[in-house]
Amino acid sequence: MPELPEVETFRQFAEQYALNRPVRQVRVLTPKILENTTEAQLRQQVETRCLTHTRRVGKHLLIQIEGGGWLFLHFGMTGYLSYAQGSQRIVNAYGNPALPEKHIRVQLEFEDGGLFNFHEQRMFGKLGWTPQADAYFKAKKLGPDALEVEKAPFIAALQKRKGQLKPALMDQSLVAGVGNVYADELLYQCGLHPERLVSGLPAAAMGEVYTQMVAVLRDTVAVQADRDQLPPHYLLHTRKPKGRCPQGNHLLDVKSIGGRTTYFCPICQPFLG
DNA sequence: AGGACGCCCTGTTCGC
């Protein structure tokens, strides 16, 4: 499930493998993955040119094309990148070399024979071409990136919200990049119940939400989103049915909140008004 | 208008 740390890892991967080498050919293996873009348009915009820069806001990755425009990538819940050179040296993103070499939807072949692949099993992801980065982010109604936003504006935005805490944090227009898994993680680290109403939350608690959001996302980016390398007190290690709280061994509770499966510790995250 | 909810999609897991 690519959230901010995974997509940041993809961005770094793209920086390493996809920039500054002329594209010989674009292969669209599954045209349905394209958004607001035809195959012919994509080829016309990318072939013979180099990719020059990357940008990321939340879960959206943009790669600038020499001479104008951007390639945009969204990874849905099963998307990832890979790179292959020759018949050996297959490299996968986010610290997971075991990802299958399957479900390639779009492939860039460089002049030097390198292959840069966009994989997406479940087809929730999208790829396409857009002329302007900022217009793209605006059209997607993205709020500030969760690792760029500062504390005061984050708290101010949260204070305007009603409803439950977890769905608010997952709203990409409030803050971009937090998905289901890291929303559960940061609330666990805060000791806050995911159904807690935002309206009843003191500003100090919102400050703690901010602090843990940034800490969890930074920690995860620092290990290239390889979750096995995260500290043992992280919930995501046991975030599964019959899993137990890493800090107290309590049986985790699981329920659907805002339409998403939510894991939390009923002891460490008690429900308060 | 903001919040709640159903749906898209496909591979895997579960239950009868």
Added chain:
DNA sequence: TGCGAACAGGGCGTCC
């Protein structure tokens, strides 16, 4: 044993 139902979930459309 085998097959169909349930499930996972980011984002968008729809409804109130």
